[in-house]
Amino acid sequence: AQTVTQSQPEMSVQEAETVTLSCTYDTSESDYYLFWYKQPPSRQMILVIRQEAYKQQNATENRFSVNFQKAAKSFSLKISDSQLGDAAMYFCAYRSVGFGNEKLTFGTGTRLTIIP
Amino acid sequence: GAGVSQSPRYKVTKRGQDVALRCDPISGHVSLYWYRQALGQGPEFLTYFNYEAQQDKSGLPNDRFSAERPEGSISTLTIQRTEQRDSAMYRCASSLRSGGTSYNEQFFGPGTRLTVL
DSSP states (O other), X not given: OOXXXXXXXXXXXXXXXXXXXXXXXXXXOSSEEEEEEEEOTTOOOEEXXXXXXXXXXXXXXXXXXXXEEXXXXXXXXXXXXXXXXXXXXXXXXXXXXXXXXXXXXXOOOEEEEEEO | OOOOEEEOSEEEEOTTOOEEEEEEOOTTOOEEEEEEEOTTSOOEEEEEEETTEEEEOTTOOSTTEEEEOTTSSOEEXXXXXXXXXXXXXXXXXXXXXXXXXXXXXXXXXXXXXXXXX
């Protein structure tokens, strides 16, 4: 079974600065997806960014980028130019590729606080 | 179009009562998933459907939990004889179709917060 570990329960960053959230995972599969989800105080689940394991290039979405290290099974999220609206719980998640393996496996989350 | 909807948004029940939680997926979405999120934790997979067929129920914690999707659209998660440990946010998600080797985003509903007294 796959596991996802987020070792930082809480992080804080000054507004406009850069912060990196860590995630490691364990799997024996060679192809899979990795995700970062944001859960603001409204408790919605919002997809921030996705990475396919077969792609060597790190995914980027505006101010959000990842550092995907497949051999190390590490998947960190970098938020640049942090904004007050980035304050939320961030969850790292894993999904297998292939029919019958649709479920997402989540980490325990990192609560990000933005300091004005 | 409308997103995934869930009802009720909040449910308070007494221990021992049965509860039914409803999920209405995005129109045309084939796959539907149920997750449970305890306070301070990440969502945990419960079960999922393709059309009306329940493909994986490995995450259901015990036989008090069941789910159905009889017409391949709306789904109901039923918890019988509720216990205090069942208190959590229950989330539903849907995706356009089952993945295979292609990616299909799961869109999450707002959740039902269940409190068992």
